[in-house]
Amino acid sequence: MKIAAIECDLFFIPLPEVMSDSTHGRIEFFSHITVRVHDQDGTIGTGYTYTVGKTGGPAILSLLQQDVVPLLVDENPNEIGRLWEKMWWGLHYVGRGGIAAFAISAVDIALWDLQAQRASEPLWKFLGGSDPYVEAYAGGIDLQWPLDRLLAQTERHLAQGFRAIKMKVGRDELTEDVQRVAAMRTLLGPEVPLMVDANMRWSVEQAIEAAQELARYDVFWLEEPTLPEDYAGHRRILDAGGVPIASGENLRSVPEFRQLVEAGGVSYPEPDVSNIGGITAWLQVARLAADAQLPVTSHGVHDLHVHLLAAVPNASYLEVHGFSLKPFLRHQLTMHEGRAVAPQRPGHGVEFDWELLAAHRARV
Ligand SMILES: [Mg+2]
Numbered sequence: 001m002k003i004a005a006i007e008c009d010l011f012f013i014p015l016p017e018v019m020s021d022s023t024h025g026r027i028e029f030f031s032h033i034t035v036r037v038h039d040q041d042g043t044i045g046t047g048y049t050y051t052v053g054k055t056g057g058p059a060i061l062s063l064l065q066q067d068v069v070p071l072l073v074d075e076n077p078n079e080i081g082r083l084w085e086k087m088w089w090g091l092h093y094v095g096r097g098g099i100a101a102f103a104i105s106a107v108d109i110a111l112w113d114l115q116a117q118r119a120s121e122p123l124w125k126f127l128g129g130s131d132p133y134v135e136a137y138a139g140g141i142d143l144q145w146p147l148d149r150l151l152a153q154t155e156r157h158l159a160q161g162f163r164a165i166k167m168k169v170g171r172d173e174l175t176e177d178v179q180r181v182a183a184m185r186t187l188l189g190p191e192v193p194l195m196v197d198a199n200m201r202w203s204v205e206q207a208i209e210a211a212q213e214l215a216r217y218d219v220f221w222l223e224e225p226t227l228p229e230d231y232a233g234h235r236r237i238l239d240a241g242g243v244p245i246a247s248g249e250n251l252r253s254v255p256e257f258r259q260l261v262e263a264g265g266v267s268y269p270e271p272d273v274s275n276i277g278g279i280t281a282w283l284q285v286a287r288l289a290a291d292a293q294l295p296v297t298s299h300g301v302h303d304l305h306v307h308l309l310a311a312v313p314n315a316s317y318l319e320v321h322g323f324s325l326k327p328f329l330r331h332q333l334t335m336h337e338g339r340a341v342a343p344q345r346p347g348h349g350v351e352f353d354w355e356l357l358a359a360h361r362a363r364v
Contacts, residue, residue: 003077006069006107007036010061010362012054019141019322022170022201024052027141030323031057031362034352035064035106037114039077045114046350047106049274050300050323056099058364063103067091072107080111084280097252101275108278109304109348117347124342127283127311132342134309134318136302136335137164137195141322143171147180151187163338164193164220164317169210170201178213185217193317197223200250204233211241221246221268229256234265246270248285249299253277257285261292268316272299273308282308290314302340303333303350310342328353 011032019027031051036044051057071090075083087107091100116126124132138157142150154165167184169177181196188194196219202210207225214222221244225237228250238245244267251257252275260266271285286296286308295316298305302320309315318340326332330351334341343349 001076001078002040003037003072003075004040005038006064006072007034007038008061008064008069008106009034009357010057010364011357011360012057012362013323013325013328013360015323020144021141021168021197022143022199024199026144027052029053031055031060032325032357032360033057033060033064033102033106034357035110037072037077037107037110039114043114043117045077045110045112045117045347046352047108047110047113047278048301048350049102049106049109051102054362056102057362060099060102060106061362061364063091063099064106068103068107077111077114080108080115080280083111084108084277088277097256101252101277105274105276105278105281108280109273112279113347120346122307122342122344122346123279123348124307124310127279127307129307129311129342132310132344133336133339134306134315134342135164136162136306136318136320136338136340137166137193138162139166139197139319139321141168143168143199147183150180151183154184154187158188158192161335161338162320164195166195166197166223166319168199169196169214170198174206174210174213177210181214181217181219190218193220194218195220195223195246195317197246198225200224200227202226204230204236207233207237208240211237211243215242219243223247223270224249228260231260231263231265234260235263238265238267244268246297248272249275251276254281254284254288258288261288261294266294268295268297270297270299272301273304274301279304279308283312286312286314303329304348306333306340306342307348325352328357
């Protein structure tokens, strides 16, 4: 079995409405980078990654085309572990994280898709899962929206069947965050889990103060309260703040997650399969979380993570992310009584409408 060819593409996807968080500010686009691995029999495995806005998209595409594809053509696509190491060490001097992790992720996802398709199994079953249902929440990207718009979005999400909600925090004044969280808790009532996400905005001291204030509204977790690599700071926030911590979307390697977990700084490790090094690395993070008796959650690319969370024994919530590929997908994520349902199609089953995507192809 050989890899015959690899196609890589970049699309700039406009968001249906301008979104915002505490570190990116206004968000109007996301970069969608796809990798299609063709084996010699004509089976195609598809992988993808994304960046916020247009930043990094062209660089990741170039890294894939110039440096990653030549490493893989004519290799055996079934030898995923070896190929992962080949990519990691082939890129190490400019990698060990950063955009190299995005490039490796997209390829690794495509290789797992290919292998699960060849086994005629959905990815979640291929990875050992037995139950396709995964708890899910709607992840809002809504920091600068006025309160009435934030609440209207939440009512829409509840009407769509979500039973857990995440909102952004990290406004200029903590009192604004507290008022918005209080209003959300009033709307949701006492039963619906409410997560809040600060996108690294605060110092450790600010985060502790914020956590203590927000704890009064029964926050399910506080996400990325401070810089992701400040593992000891995470531990202090967790100990003093009184709120569980989710973190990891800005970590780009398994060793970083290991340090965060070993520091006792996280309640919900939150790897993103599209930037942690693909499915190979995501499963390693899930495993090291399990070894520490922690659940694992996910960030972004929910059409992929629904498989991974359905496959591991320590799954927490799936984030149904605001960057939706919906208009370009032939099959939509299915929800049932507040839970997402991993599909039964072979592989990950994410099929793009390439003709529709073509209208958004980046000119680089
Ligand atoms: Mg986040």
